Amino acid sequence: QKEVEQDPGPLSVPEGAIVSLNCTYSNSAFQYFMWYRQYSRKGPELLMYTYSSGNKEDGRFTAQVDKSSKYISLFIRDSQPSDSATYLCAMSGNRGNNRLAFGKGNQVVVIP
């Protein structure tokens, strides 16, 4: 079983829809959870960062972490064509541990 599971299936949504992405993980030592966005032919860019369980909102983006279920989610409200990208979840354990475990990523296409 991989440390981080993210269903890599592509997702197409109409503009304005809510995009819902999620990852599950097996390592209970993970405490720091991130979502990265990667545009084609670019490196991943940090989108959201959450420590431990809880919700975090930043504009149209909401990240949720449920450590009891080992489940994290990303919601994108009022999706725009510019949100079309691959979204990767990532996580790490102890503070100062810079080894990130990534999900495989979801390719999201927002159709105008």
Next chain:
Amino acid sequence: KAGVTQTPRYLIKTRGQQVTLSCSPISGHRSVSWYQQTPGQGLQFLFEYFSETQRNKGNFPGRFSGRQFSNSRSEMNVSTLELGDSALYLCASSPPTGTSLQETQYFGPGTRLLVL
């Protein structure tokens, strides 16, 4: 602040050759990590360097190696290239310990390596 830079951006090599990739972290960042990204495996951690020392290592063969210089710039080397080494190689740097977001990483644009 300038972001993470990587050179070259594209490389074509043949099997058996070796390759060296370069990474310059964000100014003030001393930790540099390397990842391999392929469609089949996604992003996989190669190794991390901090203060010129390898601090973490992933599950890659010894053909993959790296080093870090006193100015925090890093290089990774792959010897005896195989077809399966074709991938996007990403470098990332992390904020200093004790600062916010120290657990996060900031990625460069990557070096796309094609092995023929």
